[in-house]
Amino acid sequence: MEIILALLxxxxxxxxxxxxxxxxxxxxRRMLGLWQDRLGPNRVWFFGIGIVVADxxxxxxxxxxxxPFADKPxxxxxxxxxxxxxxxxxxxxxxxxGIHVIDLNVGLLFFMGMSSMAVYGVLxxxxxxxxxxxxxxxxxxxxxxVSYEVFMGLSLMGVVMITGSFSxxxxxxxxxxLWFVVTQFLGFIVFMxxxxxxxxxxxxxxxxxxxxxxxxxxxxxSGMSFGMYMVGEYMGVVLVSVFITTIFFGGWLGPDxxxxxxxxxxxTVTDFFWFAVKAAFFISFFVxxxxxxxxxxxxxxxxxGWKIMLPLxxxxxxxxxxxxxxxx
Numbered sequence: 435m436e437i438i439l440a441l442l443x444x445x446x447x448x449x450x451x452x453x454x455x456x457x458x459x460x461x462x463r464r465m466l467g468l469w470q471d472r473l474g475p476n477r478v479w480f481f482g483i484g485i486v487v488a489d490x491x492x493x494x495x496x497x498x499x500x501x502p503f504a505d506k507p508x509x510x511x512x513x514x515x516x517x518x519x520x521x522x523x524x525x526x527x528x529x530x531x532g533i534h535v536i537d538l539n540v541g542l543l544f545f546m547g548m549s550s551m552a553v554y555g556v557l558x559x560x561x562x563x564x565x566x567x568x569x570x571x572x573x574x575x576x577x578x579x580v581s582y583e584v585f586m587g588l589s590l591m592g593v594v595m596i597t598g599s600f601s602x603x604x605x606x607x608x609x610x611x612l613w614f615v616v617t618q619f620l621g622f623i624v625f626m627x628x629x630x631x632x633x634x635x636x637x638x639x640x641x642x643x644x645x646x647x648x649x650x651x652x653x654x655x656s657g658m659s660f661g662m663y664m665v666g667e668y669m670g671v672v673l674v675s676v677f678i679t680t681i682f683f684g685g686w687l688g689p690d691x692x693x694x695x696x697x698x699x700x701x702t703v704t705d706f707f708w709f710a711v712k713a714a715f716f717i718s719f720f721v722x723x724x725x726x727x728x729x730x731x732x733x734x735x736x737x738x739g740w741k742i743m744l745p746l747x748x749x750x751x752x753x754x755x756x757x758x759x760x761x762x
Contacts, residue, residue: 442537444525451524457459459484462721469725490661498657501563508562511656511660516555520669521625523548527676530686530705542600545677546587549632552666553579559663560651571651573734578631578638581739585627588747589621592754593681606685615682620750622682624743626716629674631735634667636724638735676709678693683712 460475460483467474475482500506526541528534538544553576560572594600596617597608605614615622631638652663679685688708690701730738 440535443533447524447527447535448521451521451669452665454755455665456486456490457483457563458668458717458721459664460716462724465718465721466725469722473497480528491533493658493661496657499660501565501654503564504654505562505564508512508558509654510659511560511661512555512559513633513652513666514555515558516552517662517666517669518553519548519551520666520673522551523673524676526602527673527680528606528685529676529709530702532605533702533706537601537603541602542590542594542605542681545602546583546590549586550579550583551674552632552670553583555666556651559655563651563654565654568651571653575634576735577649578634581736582628582743585624585739585743586632588744588751589624589628590681591747592618592621592750595751595758602680602685604680606687609684609687613675613682613684613687616753618682618750620746620753622678624747625682626674626678627738627743629638629678630720630723631739633670633674633720635671635720636664637727637729639729671717671720672713675713675720678716679709679712685709 463485464474464481475485478484478488523545526538526544528537533586556575556579557572560570562570563569563572593605595612596614597605599608600607608614609680643742652660655663686705686709688705688711690704
């Protein structure tokens with residue numbers, strides 16, 4: 435029975451992450467339409483939700499062309515590396531008490547390691563394409579992702595100092611009295627900006643800036659290979675949103691409005707509901723940010739990281755350490 439339950443959790447997380455990314459392709463279009471005072475998808479099925487199915491069918495049946503000038507083994511493997519690394523990071527996310535694939539005592543480090551692996555998928559895709567546009571996009575992406583991983587990791591160290599643990603379950607439980615967004619507000623801001631840069635979302639989509647690089651590192655990709663990159667990008671948005679929820683906004687913690695029933699699984703449903711609502715808020719924020727912010731120059735993006743965000747993370751660490759020292 436335990437094995438069956440574990441398998442259900444694994445497949446539930448894997449399938450749920452892909453479905454969330456698929457629905458996000460429709461949700462993003464609807465939200466941008468609302469924000470820009472236009473309709474967005476509204477013809478295929480209810481509110482245009484059928485566009486998701488149409489996109490999936492197009493990806494499945496479109497010719498998966500491999501350029502003759504590309505390094506074929508690496509060209510084929512690169513999208514799978516990106517998608518697989520993001521997929522693996524979902525394994526340590528606690529969606530509700532007991533609803534997670536595994537509770538590692540180094541869960542936070544596992545997340546950072548898996549998000550770092552996604553760099554290889556992007557970089558190898560750009561290099562193996564043997565195309566100038568793809569090469570520049572891949573190099574841009576590598577520089578951007580590696581740089582912002584530094585700030586992302588440092589922004590989480592204040593939370594680790596307070597809780598004394600890398601376990602995401604313990605981090606959520608430690609926020610029973612006060613969410614870490616209050617005590618670690620600087621860390622939250624840096625993590626959110628770094629998450630946008632890591633997932634290549636506007637305004638930080640410079641590795642695939644259409645006006646400059648056609649489609650950047652995946653210019654030469656088509657069919658399911660291109661689809662894997664797109665699903666990976668949307669899964670990255672979901673991943674960053676659920677981690678912001680977990681680390682800074684109390685995860686599943688919220689009012690248990692079904693506690694009066696005395697039924698344990700209903701309380702779990704309530705916990706998952708609060709987790710989903712918080713994550714959906716940040717997903718919506720990332721989507722609307724695309725319609726509200728212009729794209730900066732690449733040198734401005736790198737200057738923002740090393741000249742502003744790095745000092746902020748170090749300041750956050752110094753202040754947190756001082757406060758903890760004074761409390762002992």
